[in-house]
Amino acid sequence: VERELLKLRDLPAQTLDGHRMRLKGNVEFIEEVASVHKHGGEGIGLYRTEMLFMNRGTLPTEEEQFQAYAALVKGMAPQPVTIRTLDIGGDKCLTDLDLSDEMNPALGVRAIRLSLRQPAVFKAQLRAILRASAFGEVKLFFPMVSGVAEVRAAKAILEEVKEELRGTHPFDEKVQVGIMIEIPSAVVIADLLAAEVDFFSVGTNDLIQYTLAIDRTNEHLSALFQPLHPAVLRSLKTIVDAAHAAGIEASICGEMAGDPEYLPILLGLGYDELSMNAVSIPRVKKIMRRCTLQEARTVALKALSFATAAEADAYLKGEIAARF
Ligand code: PEP
Ligand code: MG
Numbered sequence: 001v002e003r004e005l006l007k008l009r010d011l012p013a014q015t016l017d018g019h020r021m022r023l024k025g026n027v028e029f030i031e032e033v034a035s036v037h038k039h040g041g042e043g044i045g046l047y048r049t050e051m052l053f054m055n056r057g058t059l060p061t062e063e064e065q066f067q068a069y070a071a072l073v074k075g076m077a078p079q080p081v082t083i084r085t086l087d088i089g090g091d092k093c094l095t096d097l098d099l100s101d102e103m104n105p106a107l108g109v110r111a112i113r114l115s116l117r118q119p120a121v122f123k124a125q126l127r128a129i130l131r132a133s134a135f136g137e138v139k140l141f142f143p144m145v146s147g148v149a150e151v152r153a154a155k156a157i158l159e160e161v162k163e164e165l166r167g168t169h170p171f172d173e174k175v176q177v178g179i180m181i182e183i184p185s186a187v188v189i190a191d192l193l194a195a196e197v198d199f200f201s202v203g204t205n206d207l208i209q210y211t212l213a214i215d216r217t218n219e220h221l222s223a224l225f226q227p228l229h230p231a232v233l234r235s236l237k238t239i240v241d242a243a244h245a246a247g248i249e250a251s252i253c254g255e256m257a258g259d260p261e262y263l264p265i266l267l268g269l270g271y272d273e274l275s276m277n278a279v280s281i282p283r284v285k286k287i288m289r290r291c292t293l294q295e296a297r298t299v300a301l302k303a304l305s306f307a308t309a310a311e312a313d314a315y316l317k318g319e320i321a322a323r324f
Contacts (some may be wrong), residue, residue, distance in 0.1 A: 003091035005282035009040035013285045019293040021267055023285055024082075025278035026253060030068060033075040035278040040285065043079035043137075045275020046201065046253040047072060049086055049125070065128035070135050077136030082201070082253075082275070084180070085122070085154075087111045106209070111144030116153055126161045133172035141178035141201055146185045151196045154177050182206035182254070187235045190242035200243045201275070204254025208232055226309035227256045233265070233304050233312070240270050251275060261316050263287045268300025273291060290324045 013023045023044030025036035035046060050062050052068055060068075073081050089110020102108035115122035129140050142154050155177060165171055176309030177184070177195060182203030186193055194200065204227060209216040211232055214225045226232065236252075243250035251273035256262050260283045266274060267288060274284065291299075299319055306312040 005286065006038070008282045008285050009038070011040075011285070011289065013040075013042065013288055015267070015288055015291055015293050015296070017292045017294070019267075021271065021288065022169070022251075022273040023281045024251075024273060024275040026275050026304075027072070030071055030075065032278065033072060036076070039278040039281040041079075041278050041281050044072070044076055044081045045251055045273060047081060047083045049084060050088055051227065053088060054088060058264075059124075062124040064129050065125060066131045069128055069132035069138075073132045073136040073138055080137035080139060082139040082141060082178070083132075084141050084143055085112070085115055085125055089114055103224040104214070110141045110147050111206060112150055112154060113144065115142075115234075116150065116157075120155075122157060123161050126158055127165060127169075130161060130165055130171040130175065131169050132173045134170040138172060139178060139199065141180060141199070143178040143180045143203070144183060144206070145181075145193070146183045147189065148192050149198055151179060151193065155196070178252075180206075181239050182210070184211050184235070187211075187238055190239050191245065194242045194246035194248055197248065199248050200239060200250045202236065202239055202250065202252045202254060204236075204252060204256040205316075207235060208256075209256065211235060225264065227259075228303070228306075228309040228312040228316070230304070230307060230309070230312070236266070236315055237269055237304065244270060249273065258284065260284050260287045261313075264291060264296045264299040264316070264319065266300075267291070267293065268296035268298070287320070287324050295323070 014020045022042045024043045025041035026046040027036065027044050028048045028051045052065060069083060089105060089108060123163065129138060132138055145151055176198040178199035178201055180196050180203045181187060181200050205216055208225055208227060212229055214221045216225065240250040249272040252266060252271055252274040257274035258280035262282050303312045303316060
């Protein structure tokens with residue numbers, strides 16, 4: 001089975017009628033680049049930079065980060081690497097940044113909120129990412145954005161960093177800047193956010209957690225962590241529609257992207273790109289290559305019509321069994 005799936009590596013990620021949707025890999029360690037290549041990923045859609053910061057006594061310097069990002073970009077070139085700025089806090093803790101004990105860490109000082117409060121740490125990371133963009137296509141994006149003010153503040157700091165680098169270090173002036181959509185407020189104002197950035201990437205893990213108020217790490221609630229909950233599916237539609245209305249792309253980099261059962265919905269809703277654990281790419285591609293865009297649109301529309309996740313799940317499982 002593994003060998004059969006690997007044969008898919010060199011076949012294009014497209015539907016029977018030739019519609020393309022890029023499939024990329026999620027990466028936490030540089031060593032995983034090999035797996036992205038092995039499984040036919042068209043780049044890295046999410047590089048989680050947290051691992052560079054965790055399990056160590058001090059923060060990584062700009063130079064250390066630059067070395068890591070540049071190695072990743074060179075290893076993946078000419079395909080693009082999408083680098084997420086630090087998403088520490090909540091389920092990902094860090095002992096060396098002074099995070100006070102919080103009653104609700106998932107709702108606390110984390111991710112972009114932390115970066116905006118620690119501009120020196122944020123700037124060092126942005127400098128390192130920009131410098132790495134001299135070696136291949138880099139896109140950068142910010143996690144846990146809840147509103148436009150945060151995006152503007154982050155972009156203002158990015159501009160300062162660019163200005164500092166001009167004349168001293170080469171970097172890609174046109175590096176694309178995006179945001180994670182993973183907080184319900186960002187879904188509601190997706191049109192406003194789309195006007196500020198170059199792309200959206202949906203973090204379904206957190207989007208489901210915050211939309212349904214289900215702790216993503218609480219195993220007693222796992223049955224209620226429902227990707228097919230109508231509130232989640234409607235959110236996914238709102239996001240991609242807002243992106244396309246503004247002329248920007250939308251991708252998904254949460255776990256939902258790597259589950260073949262959900263492929264027809266995500267394809268049918270019009271997502272431009274899915275990024276997942278690299279080993280899932282062949283299975284997802286296999287389903288994509290067996291349907292037309294129109295079929296996927298029909299499935300997506302039907303899936304959106306159910307009142308409960310269980311009904312949508314039964315419908316999708318039936319479709320996959322019968323048609324794919
Ligand atoms: C997500 O929230 O879906 C996501 C991709 O980010 P993380 O799992 O790192 O929070
Ligand atoms: Mg997240």
